[in-house]
Amino acid sequence: MPDKFPERRWFWVTLALSSISIVGFVFAVWELLESRFFRDADYLTLHYLYISRGVVSSFLLAFWAAWFVLRGRRKSEQQLRRSRARYLGILNCSPAAIALFDSELVVEEWNASAEELYGYTRAEVIGRKLPIIPAEKQHEMQMFLAQASQGKPVLDVETRRCAKHGDLIDVQTNVLPYHEEEPGHYFLEVSVDIRERIRLRQTLLQVEKLTTMGKMAAGTAHHLNTPLASMLLRVQLARKHVQNAGVDMDLGDLEGSIRYCQQFVRRLLDFSRRPQLERRAEEIQGTLHSVLSFMGPQVLAKQAHITLDMDQASGSAVMADRNQIEALFLILITNALDALKLNGHIRVGCHTANQRIHVTVEDDGCGIAPSDLPHLGEPFFTTKPVGKGTGLGLSIAATILQEHEGCMHIDSVQNQGTVVRIELPLSSRAVMPEEVSV
Numbered sequence: 001m002p003d004k005f006p007e008r009r010w011f012w013v014t015l016a017l018s019s020i021s022i023v024g025f026v027f028a029v030w031e032l033l034e035s036r037f038f039r040d041a042d043y044l045t046l047h048y049l050y051i052s053r054g055v056v057s058s059f060l061l062a063f064w065a066a067w068f069v070l071r072g073r074r075k076s077e078q079q080l081r082r083s084r085a086r087y088l089g090i091l092n093c094s095p096a097a098i099a100l101f102d103s104e105l106v107v108e109e110w111n112a113s114a115e116e117l118y119g120y121t122r123a124e125v126i127g128r129k130l131p132i133i134p135a136e137k138q139h140e141m142q143m144f145l146a147q148a149s150q151g152k153p154v155l156d157v158e159t160r161r162c163a164k165h166g167d168l169i170d171v172q173t174n175v176l177p178y179h180e181e182e183p184g185h186y187f188l189e190v191s192v193d194i195r196e197r198i199r200l201r202q203t204l205l206q207v208e209k210l211t212t213m214g215k216m217a218a219g220t221a222h223h224l225n226t227p228l229a230s231m232l233l234r235v236q237l238a239r240k241h242v243q244n245a246g247v248d249m250d251l252g253d254l255e256g257s258i259r260y261c262q263q264f265v266r267r268l269l270d271f272s273r274r275p276q277l278e279r280r281a282e283e284i285q286g287t288l289h290s291v292l293s294f295m296g297p298q299v300l301a302k303q304a305h306i307t308l309d310m311d312q313a314s315g316s317a318v319m320a321d322r323n324q325i326e327a328l329f330l331i332l333i334t335n336a337l338d339a340l341k342l343n344g345h346i347r348v349g350c351h352t353a354n355q356r357i358h359v360t361v362e363d364d365g366c367g368i369a370p371s372d373l374p375h376l377g378e379p380f381f382t383t384k385p386v387g388k389g390t391g392l393g394l395s396i397a398a399t400i401l402q403e404h405e406g407c408m409h410i411d412s413v414q415n416q417g418t419v420v421r422i423e424l425p426l427s428s429r430a431v432m433p434e435e436v437s438v
Ligand SMILES: Nc1ncnc2c1ncn2[C@@H]1O[C@H](COP(=O)(O)OP(=O)(O)O)[C@@H](O)[C@H]1O
Pocket: 331, 335, 336, 339, 363, 365, 366, 367, 368, 372, 376, 377, 381, 382, 383, 384, 388, 389, 390, 391, 392, 393, 394, 395, 417, 418
């Protein structure tokens, strides 16, 4: 059987041999002293001589053994410290977040990457229950532990962990049984942050979805456009000839519905085929005025109060395609109007800062439910009834802004109102008064 502790055995062999040598040496010295100085000594003197030999050798032995054992212990403590430092070093070098815990999830080890990823310091978690498992993942964790305690590691599972500041983090995790003491008693969780990977995957999915929908939209729009135009013409002609007021009203409704379908088709086309942009310096105040005057009838129908606060941006321009910028404001103001009750308020503000123009469209309408906020801008997402909403407005607005290096933020409180803030880069070119069209 191979010797498990050769060093330990050598320690005791060296101690025993060196002790025998010490005793041998003391005895030899005393023998010499006796033969040299006490050859004729009496019995009592020799007696004391032997006693002193015993006392000296036991003292020497005791000192030697104590020193030897202490030195050995210090050496092994040093080795232990060194190997612990090495093990901590390796643990902290790992780019993955590593946590070692027992079956009660009480943390034993926590590396530097875990500190960085989850925001908890080592001191905050060691000896405490693992704080990073979100409530909805507790059951999953118990299943991982059950699997790992049977010796089957859980490998490369995508899940979520909760950071100290409360954010949920997407991670790819491995839960491994750790055999330091009894098997299955300790577990290692090794996780890497995959938020960026998930984001890219979602973007890719979105792009795929948009491409498919773009193709679909183009086909649908193409097929519907011509029959819609001829239907509208026929209804308009029919209205001219009818005498009956009831029929005229019906035809009016029909005309309205056809116009809605045409608008939907036009938006689908906008969505699928981006026209070539014609950029020039567009004075923002004038563009907003022309959009608002175009929307006059809808504003009147809603008896909405519109406040304009644009003096700060007077004369400021953006390098933009006029049609696109008009479409952008049309979408935002239509949404605000749709959200209003009768006699509601819309405030359109405009100012410049940091070489950018900031436009705010604020309404005191119905607001947006928190659960709907993440879906804003998704093509076809609408909360409006069929026949009213297309769900394409905000996604077209987002595309226009993207093409003009702009951005949009929407803040909303349900039943209180919504603020849509957009930003566009200022044009460096000044706008000539004759270019301004109101
Ligand atoms: N100002 C606003 N107030 C309340 N809800 C809004 C506002 N702007 C957008 N929304 C919400 O966003 C959804 C998507 O808007 P949009 O993309 O323009 O499509 P649509 O207006 O056709 O529904 C709307 O259905 C509405 O629920």
